[in-house]
Amino acid sequence: MRALNADVDPYRCRTLGLAGSVALMAGGLTAGALPVGDALLPSSGRAALGLVLAYFGLVLLIAAWWWLGRAVRRPRPPAPRELLTTLAVWAAPLLIGPPLFSRDVYSYLAQGAMVDARIDVYAHGPAHLGGPLATEVAPVWQHTPAPYGPVFLAVAAKVAALARVDVPSGVLGMRLVALLGVALMIAFLPALARRCGVEPSAALWLGALNPLVLLHLVAGAHNDALMLGLLGAGLVAALGGWPARAAVLITLAALVKAPAALGLLAVTALWSARFTGRARTVGAAALTCAVALATTAVVTAAAGTGYGWLGALATPVSPDNWSLTSGLGRLSGALLDAAGSGLADLAVPAWRRLGLLATAVAVALLWLRRAGPGAVRPLIAGAGAGAGASGKGLGPVYALALSLLAVFVLGPAFRPWYALWGLFLIAAAAPDGRVRRWAAAGSGILALGLLPSGSPPDGTQLTLAVTGGALALPALWWMLRMPEPGTLPARTGALS
DSSP: GGGGGOOOHHHHHHHHHHHHHHHHHHHHHHHOOOOOOTOOTSHHHHHHHHHHHHHHHHHHHHHHHHHHHHHTTSSSOOOOOHHHHHHHHHHHHHHHHHOOOOHHHHHHHHHHHHHHHOTTTTTTTTTGHHHHHHHOOOGGGGGGGOOOHHHHHHHHHHHHHHHTTTTHHHHHHHHHHHHHHHHHHHHHHHHHHTTTTOOOOHHHHHHHHHHHHHIEEEEEETTHHHHHHHHHHHHHHHHTTTTHHHHHHHHHHHSSGGGGHHHHHHHHHHHHOOOOOTTHHHHHHHHHHHHHHHHHHHHHHHHTOOHHHHHHEEEOTTTTOOOOOHHHHHHHHHHHHEEETTTGGGHHHHHHHHHHHHHHHHHHHHHHHSSSSSHHHHHHTTTTTTTTTGGGGHHHHHHHHHHHHHHHHSSSSGGGGGGHHHHHHHHHHHOOHHHHHHHHHHHHHHHHHHHHTTTTHHHHHHHHHHHHHHHHHHHHHHHSSOOOOOOOOOOOOOOO
């Protein structure tokens, strides 16, 4: 297409993305993750129209983001401030719409209300709370203990107390918490990118304007935003020469969601480069662990939730969760059952254990290869402005990014927003090349992976979603064929 080869107009991308965001929000009004009292039957005409409209907008938004990426790769990319303006424009409609792609925000509210009511969230599910908040929780999580740490539960308890069982107010409160996390991500992502020798505009495009951020952190209000914001702050502190402060911040991130604890490996790697002698890694690890344990003890005591979250970390291993390993386990179990074997019930647990073992091996290999002393010392030696200008300081951050992606791919639960654990740091640390291209392509594909209601689709809903996406294609063709502002169409003949 001729227009695809022309220079990209960032303002046109902003307009196209805004149109997609508005359509997505409008579709979510009847097809989103609505409160139980407002939800429509999926077979109703309004819900069907909403699903078509939502996927129409989703395809427009993804296309606008992908097209904007071409402008970011130009020799003179849009400035970070211009990209952040675009992000604000795209996010604004989603802020006033209902939750999309997941009902987890209702679980957060119910768990916060349980903490506020002094009910042990690590022993009971939301069904134990009862009342209107528990009614909003998806059935699969009604009897499931909370897998979150005391930092997030303390925040959720405050939101639930302020909302006073009013569901719309509570959703707004949890969305504001998620926006705080996104704001932290935005605040620290450019600094992290500069330390790793990556262009800040490229980092913001992949790590902040990413459709997964808009769909799941803004519209879905997931607590992963707060985890990633604190993780980014901690890594910037570590790269800036404040390892103790970094260990505190990353521990706080892990006390939101546990995967952030892998960030302590980066702190250890960077701290060890400040020591000499053979035992420098052991000494740095001991100091990092001491700070992390002290932070955990103080925060847990202040939150009053106890240490039940350690046992609740197995929550994602629920039989109802899907992942690569559980899918392979179900397939193996079906084959064993067809063969008359009595081992079919062991297939899923065995594959999940293999996944955890593969994750541990992958993480170990990544850190040995990517975050050795040779990858860290050049950064520490020039720990001032521009220390990462050559890209030599990206070792620990890049290793952490790939490790978190390994947890996402091989872990016991698969959710599209989990990919952001690694994508956020890939945006900051991965060199230009195949990994960044795959990360961008994967983001676009994952963004299409869920219905706006967050419910499993049936055949009719899949057809409606595909129809909505297909209807977006003529709109994209028309948008891309339009001449750039201020240009005239080519003349077809001489004036008489």
